[in-house]
Amino acid sequence: MKARRNKKQIPSFRKLLKTSKVKLENKLKNKQFKQQSTLKKYRKEQRKLRQAVKDAVSKKPIPLEDPREKQPGKRIEREEEEEEEALPLDMMDEDDLQLMRDLGQRASFLTRDLSSSEPVHIKKRKHERIIEKYEKIPRTLQTAPEKELIHLLPIKDKSGIIPQTREKPVTDNNQDEEDEEEMELEEEIIEDPIRELTLEEHLIERRKKLQEKKMHIAALASAILSDPESNIKKLKELRSMLMEQDPDVAVTVRKLVIVSLMELFKDITPSYKIRPLTETEKSTKIRKETQKLREFEEGLVSQYKFYLENLEQMIKDWKQRKLKKSNVVSLKAYKGLAEVAVKSLCELLVALSHFNFHNNIIVLIVPLMNDVSKSISEMCCEAVKKLFKQDKLGQASLGVIKVISGFVKGRNYEVRPEMLKTFLCLRIKEVEVKKDTEDINKPKKFMTFKEKRKTLSRMQRKWKKAEEKLERELLEAEASESTEKKLKLHTETLNIVFVTYFRILKKAQRSPLLPAVLEGLAKFAHLINVEFFDDLLVVLHTLIESGDLSYQESLHCVQTAFHILSGQGDVLNIDPMKFYTHLYKTLFKLHAGATNEGVEIVLQCLDVMLTKRRKQVSQQRALAFIKRLCTLALHVLPNSSIGILATNRILMHTFPKTDLLLDNESQGSGVFLPELDEPEYCNAQNTALWELHALRRHYHPIVQRFAAHLIAGAPSEGSEALKPELSRRSATELFETYSMAAMTFNPPVQSSSSKRKDEVLQGDAFLNEDLNQLIKRHCSEVATHLPLDFSRYSTTSLRR
DSSP: OOOOOOOOOOOOHHHHHHSOHHHHHHHHHHHHHHHHHHHHHHHHHHHHHHHHHHHHHHSOOOOOOOTTOOSHHHHHHHHHHHHHHOOOGGGSOHHHHHHHHHHHTOHHHHHSOTTOOOOSOSSOOSSOOHHHHHHHSOOOOOOSOOOOEEEEEEEEOSSOEEEEEEEOOOOOHHHHHHHHHHHHHHHHHOOOOOOOOOHHHHHHHHHHHHHHHHHHHHHHHHHHHHOTTTSTTHHHHHHHGGGOOOTTTHHHHHHHHHHHHHHHHHHHSOSSOOOOOOHHHHHSOOOHHHHHHHHHHHHHHHHHHHHHHHHHHHHHHHHHTOOOTTOOSOHHHHHHHHHHHHHHHHHHHHHTTTSTTHHHHHHHHHHHTTOSSHHHHHHHHHHHHHHHHHOSSSHHHHHHHHHHHHHHHHTTTOSOHHHHHGGGGOGGGGOOHHHHHHHHHSOOOOOOHHHHHHHSOHHHHHHHHHHHHHHHHHHHHHTTHHHHHHHHHHHHHHHHHHHHHHHHHHHOTTSTTHHHHHHHHHHHGGGSOGGGHHHHHHHHHHHHHHSOSOHHHHHHHHHHHHHHHHTGGGGSOOOOHHHHHHHHHHGGGOOSSGGGGGHHHHHHHHIIIIITTGGGOOHHHHHHHHHHHHHHGGGSOHHHHHHHHHHHHHHHHHSGGGGGGGSSSOOSSSOOOTTOSOTTSSOGGGOOOTHHHHHTTOSSHHHHHHHHHHHTTOOSSSTTSOOHHHHSSOHHHHHHHTOOTTSOOSSOOOOOOOOOOSSOOOGGGGSOHHHHHHHHHHHHSOOOSSOOOHHHHHHHHHHO
């Protein structure tokens, strides 16, 4: 009887990866325990069978009964008749005795329960044969156990082949089994004690393991890069190292494998999206090269998918902060692994925006933009900004914008402002909607045959035909419909962006997202539909008048309003005097402290309000702003003063009649009222720019140069003209160039060339000459024990 085989299937490689080292050991121990228990059961059954045979030999067999004989009297009579019919053994033939012996040694007879009274045959024949009578006669069984024979090679003789056998020596199986079990227990108990390593030895051992793992990773990566199509299966081997179980190097190895796989996918991924094959494509016969390429693409997509799933699981483990049973990675190491995983996802988001599962990466990255960890949030926001900047068509940008808009709405607008500030990096500002629609609606026309015949000769028609054919092929190669597709994508993206902005303006006016919304509206205001201009201007003015906004937020409102009016709003007859008044009266809120950063927004507003709308701006308004800006330049940082003076220079060129501010004589009636908040009625023509003379003595050389240039009338030529590096830059560029945010002086201060002195002054050189002589004289005298009289020396020195 053979032991039962274990029908459980061997676990697949994927399941083995998901199980830890402890689980594998437990599974192995359980498997061994089951095998041992199965063998023990089998041995136990054998022992019981042998014991039953021994008992059957020792006991006297009871004759079988006939179940049809129910009455005991008849049964006794039947037995007496059978005894009378039974023949003694000495009266039987040799053939009958041999037949009975053979029947007595059959296994069916031994294994039957002799004590049972069940019938041997359910249906008995009417006429029983002699053999059946012999079956009922009691007989003695063999007391000696059977001896097992070993069959040897036969011997061939003249008479024929003679089989050769040998008795197998009988051993006590029970004793052997007990000895084997005792030996196994002793082997389990007696083990070599593991020597504890010192800290230095442990570090050396860890360094060796780590070096081996690095070499293995490098070898796999090099093989994949050298021939990706042939070695695509090695990606699976490399990915399996993400489940490294050695606690000494598990965290480091996993980080290295994450980064290595990320770089590999960036290098070997094709520049197109891989789609699944249809049933017809799978059934058709193809060449070996095509089949090899298909296998490569399928393997790449599957491994890329599993890799992204592993990264997602690492991030989930860090978020849930649950320690696994394997205890290979500690809770502190989860954050490091998650940061590496997020960085890899950000790299893949930017580099593989065309490849499969890009939308899945977007869904993973967008919630992390609002993460509590500042480093992870900034990392994800920078990746999204980078994607917006390099996305020319707009397909990837549209996917990100959809997810961000849904996420912001789902969180009830309680998200980080950095999420909405990423919208500012969209490349939609380069698209001119009117121009693009006109270009699309006017496809290129080719001459008809009649027009060619009228105007061109035969040779010219031939050349024209070849030229038109070439142009058609070029249009097909360039994919001329990409312009129309790009316009549609940008239009849909802008709609989602404006819907998000308008929802926040309507429902969350006191939200910290408002500055980002106003800044975004200021950038994309020229693309807003004209129908919304009136309502939007009313909302912006209401926000300013409410007083709930900070100074920078109010400046963003002003900037947005003038961006709207400077674009398509030129056709509207709207005078935004209230926005001019608000900016004019709030200029003095800027100073050298915290509000210095608001100067950049003010410079942008002034450029849109005064320079680009020069035809709608009166001279009185321009004079008032120039005067107030010069006053403001006195109490801000140097870079802000440079930007303000550069703006005044542009205004003096834009409005030439403002040079009367350089003259001391008043023009017209009235007195200048600097405290008045209305630029139209403050009589700025009756004052002068005396602040320029104070700025001429400023400690910053560039401020001095601009002040002198403006005093001279801002000439374009001559000694007082500015250098090209100053005159060709805008006010905002100058503000950023000479910024002191790095705590350095720009331009750097020149070090004074001090002459090296030959003689170094000693300590007594700084003393008075008379005091020095007095000290020398007292030091040269011989010390005496007489009491010192300081008054005598002081009177002597006074007389001198």
